[in-house]
Amino acid sequence: MGKAFNYGGNTLEERFWSKVKRLPQDGCWEWQASLDTQGYGNFGMPRNDGTGRYIMKRAHRIAYELEAGVTLISSQHLCHTCDNRKCVRPSHLFVGNPKLNMADCSAKGRLGDRSGENNARAKLTYEDVKAIRESKLPLSQLVVQYNMSKTALAYARRGKTWRGL
Numbered sequence: 001m002g003k004a005f006n007y008g009g010n011t012l013e014e015r016f017w018s019k020v021k022r023l024p025q026d027g028c029w030e031w032q033a034s035l036d037t038q039g040y041g042n043f044g045m046p047r048n049d050g051t052g053r054y055i056m057k058r059a060h061r062i063a064y065e066l067e068a069g070v071t072l073i074s075s076q077h078l079c080h081t082c083d084n085r086k087c088v089r090p091s092h093l094f095v096g097n098p099k100l101n102m103a104d105c106s107a108k109g110r111l112g113d114r115s116g117e118n119n120a121r122a123k124l125t126y127e128d129v130k131a132i133r134e135s136k137l138p139l140s141q142l143v144v145q146y147n148m149s150k151t152a153l154a155y156a157r158r159g160k161t162w163r164g165l
Helices: 012-017 059-068 098-107 126-134 139-146 150-158
Strands: 020-022 029-031 042-046 054-058 077-080 093-096
Touching: 012 042, 012 059, 029 059, 042 059, 054 059, 059 077, 059 093, 077 098, 093 098, 126 139, 126 150, 139 150
Parallel strands: none
Antiparallel strands: 020 029, 042 054, 077 093
16 A cells, blocks of 8 residues: 555554444444545545645545555445445445446435436426427427427427436
8 A cells, every 4th residue: 555654653554444433233334534525434645746745535445455455446436335435344345337336326226216307417397398298389499498409309209208207
């Protein structure tokens, strides 16, 4: 994991593990220090550029790297078998990729309904789609009204998208 750093008599590993609470009930080892906006643990790692500055890394990635003796590349996802974002227990982590991560998420029922208005990227409402399907106006006029592409509106009108209506 790089050269050994000394933090007031503690090594990087000692400093890292001092911020972990081992929970007996579910076996998770929870990060007790700072969290990022998504709820994952953050840990300041010294940069290797000699400046003495730090870079923030996700705590579960550091735990895995410390235990496995490897350095993960940025494209490698580190997934939790326990679904606990604060967990840094290496045996609860596995290396994956975006596709594997989403398959794991789906298999555990954590994706939820992402259709129609529940889709974060939806620009239409159910009422909009109903009105588009009932409208006799040409798509060229609907493009102006809804400020969307002709293709997107045609798909919604024909039921290629918004199938749940």
